Amino acid sequence: MKNLSMRDALRAALHEEMVRDERVFIMGEEIGKWQGTHRVTRGFYEEFGAERVRDTPISEMAIAGVATGAAMAGLRPVAEMMTINFAFLAFDAIINHAAKIHYMFNGQITVPLVVRAATGWGNQATATHSHTPEPIWAHFPGLIVGCPSNAYDAKGMLKAAIRDDNPILFTEVIALYPKPSPIPDEEYLIPIGESAIKREGDDVTIVSYGRGVEWALEAAETLAKEDIQAEVVDIRWLRPLDMSKTLESFKKTNRCVVVEESLPHYSFGSEIAAQLQEAAFDYMDAPVKRVSALDVPLPYAREIELMALPNAAKVVQAVKEVL
Amino acid sequence: MATKTESLTKETLLDWYHDIVLIRHFEDRCHHLYFEEKDPARKITGVYLHLATGSEATHVGAVKALGEDDHVITAYRDHGIAIARGVNPDRVMAEMMGKRTGTSGGKGGSMHLADRDLNFWGGYAIVGGHLPLAAGIALKEQYVKSGNAVLCFVGDGALNNGYFHETANMAQVWKLPIVFLVENNLVGMGTRIEESSGQTNPIKRAVGYGMKEGPSVDGQDVVEVYEAVKAELDWSRENGPVLMEARTYRFEGHGVSDKAFNAREDLKGELAIWEARDPINVLTARIKKKYKDVDETLAALDAEAVRIVDESVEYAVSSPAPGYNDLIANVYVGFEAGV
Numbered sequence: 001m002k003n004l005s006m007r008d009a010l011r012a013a014l015h016e017e018m019v020r021d022e023r024v025f026i027m028g029e030e031i032g033k034w035q036g037t038h039r040v041t042r043g044f045y046e047e048f049g050a051e052r053v054r055d056t057p058i059s060e061m062a063i064a065g066v067a068t069g070a071a072m073a074g075l076r077p078v079a080e081m082m083t084i085n086f087a088f089l090a091f092d093a094i095i096n097h098a099a100k101i102h103y104m105f106n107g108q109i110t111v112p113l114v115v116r117a118a119t120g121w122g123n124q125a126t127a128t129h130s131h132t133p134e135p136i137w138a139h140f141p142g143l144i145v146g147c148p149s150n151a152y153d154a155k156g157m158l159k160a161a162i163r164d165d166n167p168i169l170f171t172e173v174i175a176l177y178p179k180p181s182p183i184p185d186e187e188y189l190i191p192i193g194e195s196a197i198k199r200e201g202d203d204v205t206i207v208s209y210g211r212g213v214e215w216a217l218e219a220a221e222t223l224a225k226e227d228i229q230a231e232v233v234d235i236r237w238l239r240p241l242d243m244s245k246t247l248e249s250f251k252k253t254n255r256c257v258v259v260e261e262s263l264p265h266y267s268f269g270s271e272i273a274a275q276l277q278e279a280a281f282d283y284m285d286a287p288v289k290r291v292s293a294l295d296v297p298l299p300y301a302r303e304i305e306l307m308a309l310p311n312a313a314k315v316v317q318a319v320k321e322v323l
Numbered sequence: 324m325a326t327k328t329e330s331l332t333k334e335t336l337l338d339w340y341h342d343i344v345l346i347r348h349f350e351d352r353c354h355h356l357y358f359e360e361k362d363p364a365r366k367i368t369g370v371y372l373h374l375a376t377g378s379e380a381t382h383v384g385a386v387k388a389l390g391e392d393d394h395v396i397t398a399y400r401d402h403g404i405a406i407a408r409g410v411n412p413d414r415v416m417a418e419m420m421g422k423r424t425g426t427s428g429g430k431g432g433s434m435h436l437a438d439r440d441l442n443f444w445g446g447y448a449i450v451g452g453h454l455p456l457a458a459g460i461a462l463k464e465q466y467v468k469s470g471n472a473v474l475c476f477v478g479d480g481a482l483n484n485g486y487f488h489e490t491a492n493m494a495q496v497w498k499l500p501i502v503f504l505v506e507n508n509l510v511g512m513g514t515r516i517e518e519s520s521g522q523t524n525p526i527k528r529a530v531g532y533g534m535k536e537g538p539s540v541d542g543q544d545v546v547e548v549y550e551a552v553k554a555e556l557d558w559s560r561e562n563g564p565v566l567m568e569a570r571t572y573r574f575e576g577h578g579v580s581d582k583a584f585n586a587r588e589d590l591k592g593e594l595a596i597w598e599a600r601d602p603i604n605v606l607t608a609r610i611k612k613k614y615k616d617v618d619e620t621l622a623a624l625d626a627e628a629v630r631i632v633d634e635s636v637e638y639a640v641s642s643p644a645p646g647y648n649d650l651i652a653n654v655y656v657g658f659e660a661g662v
Contacts, residue, residue, distance in 0.1 A: 056493065057492055059489035059493055061486055061489045062455045062490050064455070065452070065459065066455045066459040069455060069456035069457060069458060069460045069462065070460070070462045070466070072444065072456065074463055075462070092452060096452060097452055097456065102654075103430065103653050103654050104427060104430060104435050105427050105430075105439070106427045106429075106431065106649075107652070108427075108439040109437065109439055109444070141655075141660060141661065142654055142655065144658075165657065
C-alpha cells in the first residue's frame with residue numbers, strides 16, 4: 001500500500017496495461033517527448049518508444065478517428081484528448097463512428113477504444129476551457145462514459161476500461177490530479193457500470209460523480225456535526241448507469257440531492273431525478289434537489305467564476321432544503 | 324499500361340466483366356425496386372440509396388488490386404465495392420430491404436454494408452468520417468509489420484472536409500500504408516468540383532502534405548484502374564500513403580432524392596460523353612480486341628448476372644425482418660442496451 005496522486009495512479013494503470021498487453025498503445029498531443037500536458041504519461045516515451053507512445057499533430061478529429069480505426073482492426077488504443085474541451089472537435093469521430101460502428105454493422109466489428117480527457121473547470125480557464133460535459137457524451141448509446149472521483153477509483157477504472165471491448169470516454173478531473181489515495185500493491189479492477197457508496201448515512205442520499213463526490217463528502221462531514229447523516233453515492237460510470245445503490249439508499253433516506261460540476265439543463269441531475277421518481281415515487285418525501293454549475297458560460301474573473309460553481313457549502317444548503 | 328495488360332488472362336478479364344455487369348444489373352434493379360416496384364413486400368424503402376452506376380470500373384478495378392489480407396473502406400456509395408470484394412449479393416440485397424439476413428442484419432442499410440471476414444470495413448455515411456478509420460486500420464498493419472495495405476475510396480467532395488486534411492497529414496507523418504483513391508465524378512452531391520474546390524486537380528492536394536502524388540487514371544477502364552492501384556498499393560506498403568485519382572462519372576443523381584442532376588440541361592452533353600465511355604463498353608472493346616468469338620460468352624455472363632440479381636431479390640424478399648431482440652442487440656459488447 002502506498003499513497004499515490006490520481007495522476008500517478010492513472011500513470012500506474014496505463015503502465016501496467018501497456019506492459020501486460022502489447023496491443024495497448026497511446027496517442028495524443030504532447031504525450032511523448034513533452035511528457036504529457038498533465039504528466040500522466042511521464043517517462044513513457046523513453047520506456048516504450050515512439051511506436052507505442054505516439055505524439056500526434058493537433059488534429060482531434062484524426063486522433064479520435066485513427067484510434068477508432070486501429071481499435072476496429074484489433075489494437076487497443078488509448079487516445080488522449082489534452083482536455084475534454086478539444087474533444088468537441090472529435091464529437092463526430094467518437095459519437096457517430098466509435099459509438100455506432102458495433103451496432104451499425106450488427107456486431108461484426110468491435111471498437112476497444114479508450115479516449116482519455118482531462119475535464120472540469122480550472123483556475124480562470126474561461127468559457128471555452130471549462131467544460132464538464134460528461135452528460136452530453138453519456139446521452140448516446142454505444143459509448144461508455146466514466147469519471148473517477150479519486151486516485152484509487154481512477155486506477156481500477158482505467159484498467160477495466162482498457163481491457164473492455166467497447167469505446168469508452170474516460171474523463172479525469174484536473175483538480176483531482178494531485179490528490180492522493182492509498183493504492184494497494186496488488187492489482188485490482190473496478191468493473192464498468194458499478195457505482196459505490198462512499199459514505200454511509202440514513203438521513204439523505206447525495207449522488208454525484210467526479211469532483212462532485214469530493215464536495216458531497218465534505219458537505220457530509222459538515223452535516224454530521226449537526227447530527228445529519230448523509231449517504232454519498234459515487235456513480236463512477238455515467239454509462240452504463242448503475243442506479244441500484246442510489247435506489248437502495250433512497251428507499252432508506254427518502255431524500256436526495258444530486259451534485260454535479262456540470263450544467264443544470266438536460267443534465268446528470270435531471271437524469272437521476274427522473275429515474276428516482278419513476279422507480280421510487282412512493283419513497284419520495286421531498287423533491288430531488290440539484291446542485292449544479294450556474295447556467296452561464298464560465299467567466300475569467302475569479303470572484304464571479306467561483307460564484308458560478310458548486311461547492312460543499314451549496315451542497316449543505318441543498319440538503320437542509322430537502323430535510 | 325497497355326503492355327502490362329498482356330499479362331492479364333482471358334479468365335481474369337471475363338471475371339471482371341462479370342462483376343461489372345453484375346453491379347450494373349444490381350444497381351438498375353435497386354433503382355427499379357425503389358421507384359417502380361408496386362408490391363410493398365418487394366420495394367426498397369427509406370430515404371437513402373446512392374447508386375454506383377457509371378463507376379463500376381473504378382470500383383472493380385481498384386478492389387481487384389487488393390490482396391486477400393489487404394483492406395478496403397469507402398463512403399456511402401458502397402454497393403459496387405461490396406460486390407466487387409466478394410460480398411454475397413443476396414446479403415447485400417437483403418440489407419437494402421432491411422432484412423435480418425443482410426450484411427448488417429438490416430440495421431445498417433444501403434450506406435452501411437460491411438463484411439469483416441473479407442476485410443471490407445464498410446460504407447460510411449458521414450462525409451469524410453471513414454478517412455481516419457482507414458488510417459487507423461493502416462496503423463494497425465504497420466504496428467504489427469504485416470505488409471498489408473489499405474485502399475480508401477474518397478469522393479472528390481470529401482476532399483474539402485476537415486477529416487481529409489487531418490487524416491492525410493497524420494498518415495503522411497506516420498508513413499501509413501494506405502492508398503487514398505479519389506473517386507472523382509466531378510460533383511459532390513450537386514455542387515461541381517470547380518464551384519467547391521480551389522484546387523480542382525485532386526492529386527495536387529498531396530503536395531500540401533508532402534505526400535506522394537499518385538497517378539490520375541481513366542476510371543472507366545477497369546484495366547487501367549487495376550494496374551495503377553496495384554502499383555500504388557505495393558508502393559504504400561513500404562513507403563507510406565499515396566493520393567491518386569480515378570476520373571469517373573455518376574450516371575444517376577447523387578441519391579434517390581436527387582431529381583435535379585440528370586435534368587440539368589448544362590450537363591446533358593457531358594453525360595452523353597461519359598455514357599459513351601460506359602465501363603461495360605470500354606471493357607467489352609478491350610476483350611474483343613484481344614479475343615475473337617466472345618459474344619456468346621459475354622452474353623452468357625450478362626444472363627448469369629441477371630440471374631444472380633433475380634435470386635438476390637427473392638432471397639431478400641423471403642428473408643425475415645429483424646425483430647425486437649435484434650433492435651436491442653449489439654449496442655455494447657457485454658452490456659445490455661439501457662432500454
